[in-house]
Amino acid sequence: MRVWNRYGYGGIICIFPPSNYNKEVKRVISTLILGIMIFNNNSFSQEKIPLPQPSKKGKQSFEEVINIRKSIRDYSQEALTKAELSNLLWAAYGKNSYRKTVPSAGALYPIVIYLIAGKVKDLSQGVYRYDADRHCLIKNSDKDVREDLTRAALSQDCIKEAPVIIAICARYEITASKYGERGTRYVHIETGHVAQNIYLQAVNLRLGTVAVGAFYDEQVKKILDIEEEPLLLMPVGKPYS
Ligand SMILES: Cc1cc2nc3c(=O)[nH]c(=O)nc-3n(C[C@H](O)[C@H](O)[C@H](O)COP(=O)(O)O)c2cc1C
Numbered sequence: 716m717r718v719w720n721r722y723g724y725g726g727i728i729c730i731f732p733p734s735n736y737n738k739e740v741k742r743v744i745s746t747l748i749l750g751i752m753i754f755n756n757n758s759f760s761q762e763k764i765p766l767p768q769p770s771k772k773g774k775q776s777f778e779e780v781i782n783i784r785k786s787i788r789d790y791s792q793e794a795l796t797k798a799e800l801s802n803l804l805w806a807a808y809g810k811n812s813y814r815k816t817v818p819s820a821g822a823l824y825p826i827v828i829y830l831i832a833g834k835v836k837d838l839s840q841g842v843y844r845y846d847a848d849r850h851c852l853i854k855n856s857d858k859d860v861r862e863d864l865t866r867a868a869l870s871q872d873c874i875k876e877a878p879v880i881i882a883i884c885a886r887y888e889i890t891a892s893k894y895g896e897r898g899t900r901y902v903h904i905e906t907g908h909v910a911q912n913i914y915l916q917a918v919n920l921r922l923g924t925v926a927v928g929a930f931y932d933e934q935v936k937k938i939l940d941i942e943e944e945p946l947l948l949m950p951v952g953k954p955y956s
Contacts, residue, residue: 762854763846764838767798769805773919780918787923788873790952794834795878799920803951804828804845806916807881807909815847817908820901825889826909827943833861834878842939860938867934868927868948877950881924882935883909884943906946913949923954 773780808828809816815824828845830852832838840859843852865875874880883906890898910926917924927948935945 763849764843764852764854766801766804766850766852768850769802769809770798774921775919780915784914784918786925787917787954788871788925788950789955790873790877790923790950791955792834792876793878793953794836795922795951795953796836797838799922800830800832800835800838800879801850802920803881803913803916803922804830804847805850806912807883808845809847809850816912817905819905820890820898821893823889823893825885825887825898825902826905827884827886827941828909829855829882829884829939829941831860831864831880831882831939832878833859833880856940863938864930864935864948867938868930871927871929873925873950874927874948877952879951881913881949881951882939882945883947883949884941884945886943903946910947910949913951917951921953922951924949924951 806816808824808826814822817826819825828847830843830845832840832843834840838852839857841857842855842860844855846853861875861877861880864880865871868874885902885906887899887902890901892898894901913924914926927950928946930945930948932945935948936942939945
């Protein structure tokens with residue numbers, strides 16, 4: 716029997732015991748098989764890529780960073796490093812000394828961050844989900860979807876030219892479960908917090924980014940193969956100097 720989840724197939728052969736086994740033996744064996752299936756499905760089908768610890772010391776003062784923040788849409792073709800990615804993703808939605816780097820209504824954290832990696836040193840191209848608890852990336856697919864995403868984003872070239880794109884997505888139902896319709900407003904506000912952290916961390920790392928909100932939602936969902944709602948795409952790269 717093969718078990719499918721959104722991260723892939725976890726395959727094991729499930730052979731039920733012959734009918735002359737007594738009921739208790741059957742129950743124990745079935746439980747064991749189920750346990751193996753769950754373990755197999757969760758542990759082996761998802762490629763987890765650990766990220767280096769993010770640096771907590773900035774190169775510039777906070778005021779200097781805010782003062783020079785701006786949207787940057789032209790990037791060099793230089794690859795990003797895992798250290799840079801680590802700092803960007805941590806700033807976006809990582810764990811800090813208290814909870815997370817961004818506030819969240821009811822501490823419900825409805826945001827899901829995806830990374831579209833095109834050119835990163837020692838990281839293969841593909842779509843990854845950021846797991847903030849473990850500060851690692853979980854591979855969703857190994858396709859370079861930057862061209863497809865560019866088309867879905869009204870042919871904005873900054874998407875295909877960037878070595879990476881951070882997609883800020885959300886599960887509205889998490890916040891709606893407590894706040895009802897008002898949850899939608901809260902999710903959008905939280906997206907802004909995440910985006911600003913990415914902007915500021917990009918400045919700190921001498922990188923450039925822009926918040927891209929103009930895209931076809933359904934196309935982006937299909938390209939990334941995700942269930943969450945995409946709210947902003949943030950291409951990141953070294954600015955042309
Ligand atoms: C919600 C939102 C959506 C945006 N969408 C786009 C976009 O699709 N394409 C783009 O080039 N810039 C986009 N921007 C960036 C704005 O154009 C930019 O912030 C504005 O021109 C001010 O420039 P600055 O960020 O350099 O201060 C967006 C910004 C926000 C906040």
